[in-house]
Amino acid sequence: MKREFIKGNEAIAKASLLAGCTHYFGYPITPSSEIIHAVANLYPKVGADFVQAESEIAAINMCYGASCAGRRVMTASSSPGISLKQEGVSYMASAELPCVIIDIMRAGPGLGNIWPEQSDYTQVVKGGGHGSYKCPVLAPNSPQEMCDFTIDAFELADKYRTPVYVLSDAYTGQVMEPVEFPSEVKKVKKNDWAIYGDKESKHNLVTSIQMNTTEMEKVNIVLDNKYKEIMEKEVRYSEYMMDDAEMVIVSYGIASRLSRSAIDELRSKGIKVGLFRPISLFPYPTKKLAALADDKVKLFVSVELSNGQMLEDVKIAVNGKKPVEYYGRMGGAIPTHDELVEVLDGFYKKHLG
Numbered sequence: 001m002k003r004e005f006i007k008g009n010e011a012i013a014k015a016s017l018l019a020g021c022t023h024y025f026g027y028p029i030t031p032s033s034e035i036i037h038a039v040a041n042l043y044p045k046v047g048a049d050f051v052q053a054e055s056e057i058a059a060i061n062m063c064y065g066a067s068c069a070g071r072r073v074m075t076a077s078s079s080p081g082i083s084l085k086q087e088g089v090s091y092m093a094s095a096e097l098p099c100v101i102i103d104i105m106r107a108g109p110g111l112g113n114i115w116p117e118q119s120d121y122t123q124v125v126k127g128g129g130h131g132s133y134k135c136p137v138l139a140p141n142s143p144q145e146m147c148d149f150t151i152d153a154f155e156l157a158d159k160y161r162t163p164v165y166v167l168s169d170a171y172t173g174q175v176m177e178p179v180e181f182p183s184e185v186k187k188v189k190k191n192d193w194a195i196y197g198d199k200e201s202k203h204n205l206v207t208s209i210q211m212n213t214t215e216m217e218k219v220n221i222v223l224d225n226k227y228k229e230i231m232e233k234e235v236r237y238s239e240y241m242m243d244d245a246e247m248v249i250v251s252y253g254i255a256s257r258l259s260r261s262a263i264d265e266l267r268s269k270g271i272k273v274g275l276f277r278p279i280s281l282f283p284y285p286t287k288k289l290a291a292l293a294d295d296k297v298k299l300f301v302s303v304e305l306s307n308g309q310m311l312e313d314v315k316i317a318v319n320g321k322k323p324v325e326y327y328g329r330m331g332g333a334i335p336t337h338d339e340l341v342e343v344l345d346g347f348y349k350k351h352l353g
Contacts, residue, residue: 001180008143009173011181012076012102012166013038015147019154020186021072021100023049025062027081030114031170032104035076056081060088060101067097068206070194072154076102078170079120080111082128089163090129094208094219096193098157100150101135102166104173107332115332116170118253121309124165125281132220134227136234137165137281139252143177149279151186156234160226161193167281169305171254171334236279237288241267245274247348248292250314251303252278254334259303262340271348281310289317297322299351301344304328323351 006014013035016024024039036052043050049066053059056077063073077085082103092099103124107117125137136156138149146168153164190196195204210216240260242248251259256277266273276292278285293300300318302311308326315324325347329335335343 001183003178003180005176006143006179007034007174007176008140008146008168009034009104010038011143011147011179012150013042014181015150016074016100016154017042017046017048018182018185019072019151020188021048021074021154023063023066023071023073024075025051025053025059025066025073026075026077027053027056027059029056029078029081031106031116031173032076032078032081032102034173035102035104056084057088060085060092063099064088064092064095064097067092067099068095068195070191070196072098072158072188074100074102076104078104078106079108082120082123086123086129089135090131090133091208092163093133093135093223094131095206096161097163097206098154098161099163100153100157100166101163102150103168105167105169107330113332114170116172116254116305116334117330117332118169118255118305118309119330120167121281121304121306124167125284133223134282135163135165136160136230136283137167138236139167139279139281141172141253141256141277143172143175143179146172147179147181151182154186158191160230162226167253169254170332231283234280235283235285235288237285238277238279240275240277242274242276244272245297246272246352247274247299247301247344248297249273249275249301249303249344250278250289250310251275252281252310255303255305258335258337258340261337262344265337265341266344266348269345271345273344273348284313284317286313286317289314290319293318293321299323299325299347301325301327301347303340305334306330
């Protein structure tokens with residue numbers, strides 16, 4: 001393992017090479033631009049291909065083409081750029097093409113600003129583009145996880161032949177922390193479905209169009225069965241101070257780090273509070289949250305940097321068994337430590353005090 005003090009965005013670029021990525025297609029947009037800068041510097045040095053496309057739309061369609069040819073591909077953008085990619089992501093999901101997509105979220109809607117928000121949850125986790133499809137979504141909260149989850153995303157993409165998102169934010173992308181990188185590059189196997197321009201693969205067909213209704217339905221059934229398998233096998237979450245927690249904060253990404261700090265102070269005041277952090281946003285850890293609602297937990301609080309886009313998933317899991325509160329900030333505003341402690345203390349006193 002090699003340890004390096006590095007930005008989260010730059011850790012993604014290095015991790016992609018270690019994951020065996022051979023092609024990057026992207027277009028710069030703040031606050032994800034360090035990714036394309038690092039890729040432009042690193043990829044040519046090791047024989048990987050980097051193309052700055054003329055637009056986000058072009059970049060995702062270049063990913064489609066390279067993935068058809070059996071290459072490991074990645075693109076990255078930020079919220080408005082992710083919106084532009086959605087048609088291409090839907091095409092890739094239908095054609096069952098692996099791809100890793102990095103979304104470094106910024107404030108919106110519209111052009112918004114370059115500050116962090118978690119405003120892309122609905123777009124990325126619930127599908128985003130047209131048609132009945134989903135993409136696995138991993139949510140890191142540190143530069144180390146930016147590295148680790150990027151590598152994991154490539155493995156998931158190949159395993160299930162699907163686009164996979166790494167969903168992060170401006171703060172996590174910009175912060176610098178020590179990161180341990182793997183020392184070896186992943187070996188990528190030849191895919192029997194891809195088109196390599198040889199005799200063995202010349203009859204392969206990769207497409208997202210089916211003019212016959214029966215054939216289109218078959219594609220949707222295959223995809224639906226795949227998503228069910230992902231929901232069964234790929235759920236990820238972490239817990240902090242959960243053994244005796246009566247109040248549980250549900251939070252992901254940078255908001256989970258803010259929540260953890262507040263939990264430490266609340267614990268010092270004798271409040272039994274813990275953190276449940278969804279790591280996979282799809283598949284969402286619904287069953288685990290439901291089990292907590294059946295157990296000793298008396299109150300859930302969803303803490304987000306959005307207008308409560310994850311709140312619905314928390315409520316579905318809890319299913320009315322226990323009260324669910326919400327606290328969030330928007331527009332790039334980040335709650336201070338004292339602010340969050342005060343709000344959470346207030347919820348505790350309201351329901352359990």
